[in-house]
Amino acid sequence: MSTNGGHISDTQSLVTNSTGDVNSRTAMESRSETRVMFRQHENGSMYNIAVDQDLDNYETKELTDLLDPPRSIHDGEVVLNEYTGDIQDFERGSQVFLEDGCRRIDYIMVWSSKSNDRRKEEERERKRKRFEDNLRQEGLILEEDIMDGRSFQFMKVHATWEVLTRYADTLKIRMPIKEIPRDVSALSLWDLMTVQLERLLNPFQLDPHKVPSPKKKYTWPFDRNKLYLYNIPENRDDFMSNATRSRIVDYVLRRKEFSDEGRQFSFGQINAGIRRLIADGTYLAAYPLHEGGWKKKCKMNMRRLLYDNWASWRVWYKVQPLHYIRIYFGEKIGLYFAWLGYYTYALIPASVIGFLVFIFGLVTINSDPISVESCDPSNNYTMCPLCNGRCGYWDYDQICMHVKATHTFDNAATVFFAVFMSLWGTFYLEFWKREQAGIQSLWDLRNFEEEEEPPRPEYLARLANCPKSKPHKVTGAMEPYYPFWGRQVPVYLTSSAIMLFLVLAAVAAVIGIVFYRISVLAALYMIDDPLVYRNATLVVSATAACINLVVIFLLNFVYTRIATCLTDWECLRTQSEHDNSLTFKFYILQFINYYSSLFYIAFFKGRFAGEPAHYVTFFGARQEECQGGSCLTELCIQLAIIFVGKQLIQNNVVDILVPQIKKVFDTLCTRNKEHDRSNLPWVKDYRLEDMGPTGLFNEYLEMMIQFGFVTLFVAAFPLAPFFALLNNIIELRSDADKFVTQYRRRMAARAQDIGIWYDILHGLTRFAVLTNGLIIAFTSSFIQRAVYRFAYSQDGTLNGFVNNSLAYFNISDFPPDVRPYESEIKPQYNATEFCRYPDYREPPWSPDKYKYTSQHWHVVAAQFIFLVVFENLVVVTTSIIAYIIPDVPRKLNEQMRQEAVITNNIILETELLRYKEGSKDATLGENALGNIRSRTGNQYDSGGSGDGDCTHVSKSDSCKDVEEVAV
Secondary structure: OEOOOOEOOHHHOOOEOOOOOEOOOHHHHOHHHHHHOOOEOOOOOEOOEEEOOOOOOOOOOOOOEEEOOOOOOOOOOOOEOOOOOOEOOOOOOOOOEOOOOOOEOOEEEEEEOOOOOHHHHHHHHHHHHHHHHHHHHHOEEEEEEOOOOOOEEEEEEEEOHHHHHHHHHHHOOEEEEOOOOOOOOOOOHHHHOOHHHHHHOHHHOOOOOOOOOOOOOOEEEOOHHHHHHEOOOOOHHHOOOHHHHHHHHHHHHOOOEOOOOOOOEEOOEEOEOHHHHHHOOOOOEEEOOOOOOOOOOOOOOHHHHHHHHHHOHHHOOOOOOHHHHHHHHOHHHHHHHHHHHHHHHHHHHHHHHHHHHHHHHHHOOOOOHHHHHHOOHHHOOEEOOOOOOOOOOEEHHHHHHHHHHHHHHOOOHHHHHHHHHHHHHHHHHHHHHHHHHHHHHHOOOOOHHHHOOOOOHHHHHHOOOOOOEEEOOOOOOEEEOOOHHHHHHHHHHHHHHHHHHHHHHHHHHHHHHHHHHHHHHHHHHOOOOHHHHOOHHHHHHHHHHHHHHHHHHHHHHHHHHHHHHHHHHHOOOOHHHHHHHHHHHHHHHHHHHHHHHHHHHHHOOOOOOEEOOEEOEEOOEEOOOOHHHOOHHHHHHHHHHHHHHHHHHHHHHHHHHHHHHHHHHHHHHOOOOOHHHOOOHHHHHHHOEOOOOOOOHHHHHHHHHHHHHHHHOOOOOOOHHHHHHHHHHHHHHHHHHHHHHHEOOOOOOOOOOOOHHHHHHHHHHHHHHHHHHHHHHHHOOHHHHHHHHHHHOOOOOOOOHHHHHEEEEEHHHOOOOOOOOHHHOOHHHOOOOEEEEEOOEOOOOOOOOOOEOHHHHHHHHHHHHHHHHHHHHHHHHHHHHHHHOOOOOHHHHHHHHHHHHHHHHHHHHHHHHHHHHOOOOOOOOHHHHHHHHHHHOOOOOOOOOOOOOOOOOOOOOOOOOOOOOOO
16 A cells, blocks of 8 residues: 555555454554654654555544654655645644634735824724624634734634535635545656666756655546545545635635725725725735745744755756645646656757857867958058048957957857757747646646636626626626627727827837937047047947846836736736736837847848948937948847846846845834734734735746847857756746745645747747848858859859958048048058958949849848848748647547546446435445456555544644554
8 A cells, every 4th residue: 555655565554344343453553653653753744654445444433544654754755635745744733723723814905004194093903803704704704912012913714624625616716525546746757768768867857755756647527516526535624725715715715895885886996895995095914824834943844845945056967856845835836847858858959059159169260261361461452441430440460359259259160059949949839739738738737727717806896887798608607798899899999099109109219229329329429529429339339238127126016017007907808818918018128128139130230221432320420330241249138138137137136136125125114113023923924025916927027038038149149048048047936935934835726738928938038030041141141151152153162251341432432521531541551542441243344333242132032042041941841840749649648538537437337326325424335446446457555534534633613633554
């Protein structure tokens, strides 16, 4: 028989028959050992319990709990609750319980006891009293924690068994049925590895003694009228996990009224729900309680387990305990960290390839013909001035380092890497879908939206007085609704118009910064001070970057609030629909904010500058041009600054240092407030930071912006995946630390997948094919080099490419306002007759001087041909890959079908046996189980259903001391 901690042989199992006799004389001899089972081990662990049942007898009887023979306990080993998956808690009376020491605190509500406005305080007190009375009528148990002299007070909330079962039935929460199958784990890439590779990766795995593997159980949507189906322990508090209990209480709090008149609308607001009360100041906060402390001095609990094996920097190289993250924080947060971890793993091959491309560019710099030609001063390429008047002539070899830096990222391996990253994006998304399918099976998330996701409480509350209702298409339940043409269409059209205006505002901000650069640069060149106009480019670039950063922060601040208000106004039915709509708005606005400057540099800067005789101007100023005729280096530098600076410095250093500084500041501010420095857990949790209404949006948004940097412009910056990998290693542990130590515990929300974020990832991978194709074709010099080598080179090499790519211009053709000042012309350029500029144009001695040459049109044609071929080749290849790789692995699909058949058979057999026995307490017999196994071909260990609870807390609502087992 399998237990939480190991196995017990048949000779060690003790089974009672229908008369209550014991089928082993060793039972009486082991009575003294049995008493030890309820005592805590010195290292904080608990001894394991072995329980067996005689399933051939259907009479109601007491099962005997037995203790495993004493064995060595590993340091830090934990025992899981057989029913909930939480860490087994053998103690009652700790500070996570009410004053009676047995009823668990499921939620905390906080209000302020100090106010300068007496009238407002009386109104808030009236709302609070009415709200709490309604909660008591609902069946919740409330207990106050009021202390004189403290600026805030607390209300502890406990959900009774009746409330839990009633709302578990309403929400159709899946709960384990009596039959417990063999262990089933999610299918992942680890299952495909060889034994040798698994041994190699063993150091990256978690200690199985400290982090036991989860056990997959058969579950069924809860029905309070059929409690006999479910594996309910003697202590009913152990039936539902702490996260499930807090989710049910949260659902009640979000929909209860706080007015004598019931739900009433007032200027779009309603008088129901804890969120409304927090918004108007009646309560300061409401949150579930953390389960103990996370420091070493605290006894082992789920929070400390997560810190020691997940959030601590000592385990940065270890895999994540996803099962425990899900148990503690809920499926929604668990899926985020599962996705983030999988994305980090997927970046490893991309980082290696990108780093090799960068090394290839470094190694081949000195042998590159273009670099050699550019750095050779004997070529004497005299270049035209870079600005009007203030700039003189200069030699091409002055940009030698710039050309070498360009070769580092723009070389023969760039195209290969762009194709590789396009395929990488498809492989990553397809294999993530397979991994996600395994997680959904392990966490009971299949068909979640269709079967389980209820309407949002805010949706039901807002439509409480709506006269129109109709049956839901899936559930058939009558629900209120807004008319499609009368309300939904006008709201969506208005929301779309506002979104379009915000996007145009972001584009206008970028255009404004471009005009700022052009106009200020022209103005600085007009100043006579040499210190000013010689450093004009540096001054303009620095100030424009600062202005751009300020604009991004301001727009983000405005966008967040407007997007939230628009989504609330749309009043969507389910939480998934609400989150998806909010996510879409957030990302579109952030996309324009962060990438618009990069798109400008990559595809617009210097494209319409004209030629020296006829420069294109805006408001009398020349357009910006790219140094050396290519903007790829500038794009790479811009990418590196934004990407590395934002990801590694802003996202991580700020996230790590700012909370610590804030914590020290709060400690100093409360040093003399002894009452507010209470060590009660709900007081300490209140001092923690609240995640806010956006929740995981900011975390996902960071990664989506990063994914865009990694995929959209990877052809210009091959090191992007490498820096993303470094960032994610830090990001993952810093996020874990925030959730465990710095944030209040989040309500354990459920989710089927990562939602609309997957659609964003899929769209980015498709859009990245286009952007990288455009960068290779138009931003880099790859096509120019290829056309020259195969059509114009004398020896089929790149020798002479620089000279071929520079056009001639007669300096006598300069317009007066463009001609450089005499004072700016150095003596060595006094005899200059022609200057060069990067373009394919006819020389001044040609009849069609300064017109485009035939080579220019050859290059343009080659660029478009390459783009079409590249796009179609990559899109077709990725589509074939996506079609070939199934979303659900074959093995997992068979396993899921088998589970469905076995679950249905167990339910049918249980119902049939209950009907035959005529007793509500009828259980599934061994013979019936044998019939099911024979039909399904599934074999189980001969173990008990786990009805015996090792804590042996009394079945009554009152809590009694733990009893010793008498065998």
